[in-house]
Amino acid sequence: MSDFQTTNPVIKWIEYRLPVFSFLDHAVGTKYPTAKNLSYWWNFGSLAGLALVIMIVTGIFLAMQYTAHVDYAFDSVERIMRDVNYGWMLRYIHMNGGSFFFIVVYIHIFRGLYYGSYKAPRELLWMIGVVILLVMMATAFMGYVLPWGQMSFWGAKVITNLFSAIPLIGEDIVIWLWGGFSVDNPTLNRFFSLHYLLPFVLVGMVVIHIWALHQFGSNNPLGIETKGPQDSIPFHPYYTVKDLFGMGVFMIAFTAVVFFMPNAMGEAINYQEADPLVTPAHIVPEWYFLPYYAILRSVTFDIWFLSAKLIGVILMFASILILLVLPWLDRSPVRSSKFRPVHKQLFWIFVADCILLGWVGANPAEPPYLYIGQAGTAYYFAHFLIILPLLSVLERPRPLPNSISEPVLKGGGTAMGATAKPMEKA
Amino acid sequence: MTDTASPTHGDEGETRRDFLYLLAGGMGAVGTVAAVWPLIDSMNPAADVLALASTEVDLDPIELGQRVTVTWRGNPIFIDRRTKAVIDGARAVPLEDLPDPETDDARVQQAEWLIMIGVCTHLGCIPKGQKSGDPLGEYGGWFCPCHGSHYDTAGRIRKGPAPKNLVVPPYSFVEDTKIQIG
Ligand code: HEM
Ligand code: FES
Numbered sequence: 001m002s003d004f005q006t007t008n009p010v011i012k013w014i015e016y017r018l019p020v021f022s023f024l025d026h027a028v029g030t031k032y033p034t035a036k037n038l039s040y041w042w043n044f045g046s047l048a049g050l051a052l053v054i055m056i057v058t059g060i061f062l063a064m065q066y067t068a069h070v071d072y073a074f075d076s077v078e079r080i081m082r083d084v085n086y087g088w089m090l091r092y093i094h095m096n097g098g099s100f101f102f103i104v105v106y107i108h109i110f111r112g113l114y115y116g117s118y119k120a121p122r123e124l125l126w127m128i129g130v131v132i133l134l135v136m137m138a139t140a141f142m143g144y145v146l147p148w149g150q151m152s153f154w155g156a157k158v159i160t161n162l163f164s165a166i167p168l169i170g171e172d173i174v175i176w177l178w179g180g181f182s183v184d185n186p187t188l189n190r191f192f193s194l195h196y197l198l199p200f201v202l203v204g205m206v207v208i209h210i211w212a213l214h215q216f217g218s219n220n221p222l223g224i225e226t227k228g229p230q231d232s233i234p235f236h237p238y239y240t241v242k243d244l245f246g247m248g249v250f251m252i253a254f255t256a257v258v259f260f261m262p263n264a265m266g267e268a269i270n271y272q273e274a275d276p277l278v279t280p281a282h283i284v285p286e287w288y289f290l291p292y293y294a295i296l297r298s299v300t301f302d303i304w305f306l307s308a309k310l311i312g313v314i315l316m317f318a319s320i321l322i323l324l325v326l327p328w329l330d331r332s333p334v335r336s337s338k339f340r341p342v343h344k345q346l347f348w349i350f351v352a353d354c355i356l357l358g359w360v361g362a363n364p365a366e367p368p369y370l371y372i373g374q375a376g377t378a379y380y381f382a383h384f385l386i387i388l389p390l391l392s393v394l395e396r397p398r399p400l401p402n403s404i405s406e407p408v409l410k411g412g413g414t415a416m417g418a419t420a421k422p423m424e425k426a
Numbered sequence: 427m428t429d430t431a432s433p434t435h436g437d438e439g440e441t442r443r444d445f446l447y448l449l450a451g452g453m454g455a456v457g458t459v460a461a462v463w464p465l466i467d468s469m470n471p472a473a474d475v476l477a478l479a480s481t482e483v484d485l486d487p488i489e490l491g492q493r494v495t496v497t498w499r500g501n502p503i504f505i506d507r508r509t510k511a512v513i514d515g516a517r518a519v520p521l522e523d524l525p526d527p528e529t530d531d532a533r534v535q536q537a538e539w540l541i542m543i544g545v546c547t548h549l550g551c552i553p554k555g556q557k558s559g560d561p562l563g564e565y566g567g568w569f570c571p572c573h574g575s576h577y578d579t580a581g582r583i584r585k586g587p588a589p590k591n592l593v594v595p596p597y598s599f600v601e602d603t604k605i606q607i608g
Contacts, residue, residue, distance in 0.1 A: 154551070157549075157550045157551070158549040158550060158551065158572065160550075161548075161549040161550040162549065175470070175471060176466075176469055176470050177469075178471075179469055179470065179471055179472070179475065180471050180475045180499070180500060181471070181475075181499035181500055181501060182499065182500035182501050182545075184475075184500045186469075186471075186472070186475065190469065276497075276500060276501075276502075277495065277497070277502050277552060278552065279551040279552045279570075279571065279572060281571055282571075283551070283572055297573060297587075300587060307589045308587055308589075309548065309549075309587060309589055365573050365574065366574060
């Protein structure tokens with residue numbers, strides 16, 4: 001990798017022994033050609049990276065003050081809030097950082113759904129992303145248990161109990177997960193250990209995610225591949241600057257919540273210490289789990305030998321795992337919904353369905369919410385299993401442009417000369 | 427070495443090599459499982475957790491018609507000293523009405539004393555009904571508010587998502603009015 005130019009002797013010295021600068025230049029620098037028409041929806045990947053860094057940094061400092069023991073955990077978090085210098089700030093950043101992480105990642109995922117970013121040749125990139133989502137969810141779930149409030153405890157109890165639905169070995173698995181006969185000190189300790197570990201596993205998976213991304217580069221709003229240098233611009237400085245701008249906007253929204261409404265997304269009852277003998281009247285998970293919670297609770301009937309409980313658990317996991325096979329359910333050769341008039345509308349109906357399920361999840365599992373939840377769950381799976389496969393054959397996509405630069409340069413798309421000219425809009 | 431590694435070797439050499447690969451791979455797999463098992467098993471309840479596995483309860487102070495909660499292995503134990511009317515009511519229920527059929531008789535050692543683990547068999551909430559003023563559900567027993575499971579006066583599931591009756595823990599009467607749970 002001797003194509004890296006510099007006059008700085010120190011950088012030269014290092015580069016000769018460890019070609020890290022040319023590596024970065026190829027990864028996120030001037031030697032990484034990127035489609036020149038990326039919109040702001042493409043900012044959310046780097047924002048997710050920023051959120052992960054924020055979580056790890058604040059988490060490490062919280063861990064210096066936190067005590068993972070059922071007798072001290074709640075008090076140690078209250079001490080962080082009251083006595084530790086800036087402890088309130090660290091905790092509020094970490095607490096709301098989790099929510100913002102999910103906001104950003106969900107937008108990132110829906111972006112992929114709209115523009116067909118999961119289609120060939122990016123299937124594996126997409127699938128790694130789904131696994132990242134699962135690990136993120138496990139991390140957030142275990143983190144929420146750590147402050148040992150009422151919702152921490154009962155959320156943990158209800159969710160771990162889901163595994164008891166597994167036939168034959170379910171009960172033993174739950175006892176193994178708990179390390180005892182209820183959610184207790186051994187459970188809290190292992191959750192802390194894993195909560196510390198998993199974010200670093202995430203870092204590793206993000207590296208693989210980006211590795212796979214670089215194989216073909218980003219998808220783009222038109223959903224067609226770059227056909228030559230006239231279709232792309234170097235990542236640095238164009239997208240480094242754009243990503244930084246996005247981070248600025250993100251930080252404005254994030255800090256506004258952290259400093260002015262830090263408890264808006266939390267549950268007040270989690271400021272009450274865990275009591276293993278008293279269940280709160282309403283158990284609700286954090287907002288980012290509500291749609292899955294609605295799916296879980298929507299099953300109230302047995303089917304053959306499968307109990308309602310087991311089916312609920314299976315559907316809940318299936319609602320995410322189904323994303324893994326999405327590239328093979330949606331067979332339409334056209335990626336971007338810009339050229340898929342029907343898919344475009346069904347996409348927004350699907351978004352509305354997810355929001356509807358979230359609203360159901362926040363409400364008690366009784367009529368009318370129950371029936372709405374059942375309809376919402378049925379539609380969720382129908383979207384993937386019936387609508388998308390049918391649409392692949394039935395929909396007539398609009399004609400695609402010949403290249404990314406064609407619609408911008410009015411027919412100049414095939415010319416090689418336009419390379420150096422950075423275009424602002426696509 | 428290069429000679430023996432040559433793929434042009436006779437058939438006999440090929441199968442022997444395959445066998446060695448399989449054997450080495452198999453040993454490696456067995457070794458890995460053997461090394462991982464202690465890690466997995468370390469997460470199971472430890473000796474001290476298991477040592478807490480039995481509790482004695484004095485039933486003397488409990489009055490007829492009173493419900494009392496004690497703890498055993500971190501879970502609440504519901505003790506219900508039932509009146510004759512309640513017992514008769516529970517015994518009059520036909521088994522066909524029960525999602526998890528079990529006679530009242532099979533759930534108690536002495537009809538007056540109903541002793542159960544107070545954990546909803548759905549997803550582990552603590553059903554209401556132990557304190558006066560609690561909702562008792564549609565069958566006069568216990569009601570789990572989490573997802574709406576109704577248990578009857580023998581702790582049997584009657585309505586709602588819970589699949590099983592409230593579990594009866596292992597216990598024995600060590601004296602007339604004293605039990606040992608676990
Ligand atoms: C993927 C990244 C992470 C996510 C999504 C996440 C999520 C969470 C959540 C939701 C809570 C509960 C906050 C509350 O309600 O109080 C929490 C608590 C906590 N987390 Fe994390 N976390 C992440 C990374 C980390 C890391 C890397 C560490 C340590 C090195 C850490 C240490 C802690 C500690 C000590 C607590 C308990 C204190 C508290 O509740 O504020 N976290 N985490
Ligand atoms: S935990 Fe009792 S009804 Fe769900």
